[in-house]
Amino acid sequence: MWRSLYRWLLRRPPTTEPGGEVFSYVGVVRPILIAFIVLSAVEIPIFDLILRHTLPWPSVRQVVLALGIWGLLWMIGLFASLRVHPHVAGAAGLRVRSGFNVDFLVPWAAIATAGARYRSLPSSRSVQVEHDESGAILHVGAAKQTSVDLVLREPLKVGLRQGVSEPVREIRIYADDPSALVARVRRHLPTPAH
Secondary structure (H helix, E strand, O other): OHHHHHHHHOOOOOOOOOOOEEEOOOOOOHHHHHHHHHHHHHHHHHHHHHHHHHOOOHHHHHHHHHHHHHHHHHHHHHHHHHHHOOEEEOOOEEEEEEOOOEEEEEEHHHEEEEEEEEEEOOOOOOEEEEEEOOEEEEEEOEOOEEEEEEEEEEEEOOEEOOEEOOOEEEEEEOOOOHHHHHHHHHOOOOOOOO
């Protein structure tokens, strides 16, 4: 998170891959995160003022102040991680990301079809695996939703933070502009023979 904050403050590009195109997924959570950041920034001096007049121990006030500032920086770092780690469509495939927690590559040859479709997720966890009669589906969502479906040619294992996933037959991700991402993916898919 701190590395993401550093990269964001220095305005480092989200990708250095030549020809790579970035696709953001932060739009759906931006209002919520900004509201939390603003409220935390307002809360710190107010809470400090209250403690200054109610507690006789300055060391307690300083600890609480330090924790408040650390929490504010942590939330800004979380927002920065979503900004500096977008999905990237490059020469080798689609790099699926979610902040600093998720980062794996889906090769173009592994994708059978791509489509834009908004779906709600049952949980607020950003990474979820669902099972149905045809196999496992990996969801990499934002704000309990996905917007792009990638159906794979054959089950694929991907690297996640907690280890390699079970083989998944479909990957569903969130993108702010799902139509543009789907159009970019489809440019790499083989055209069907007529």
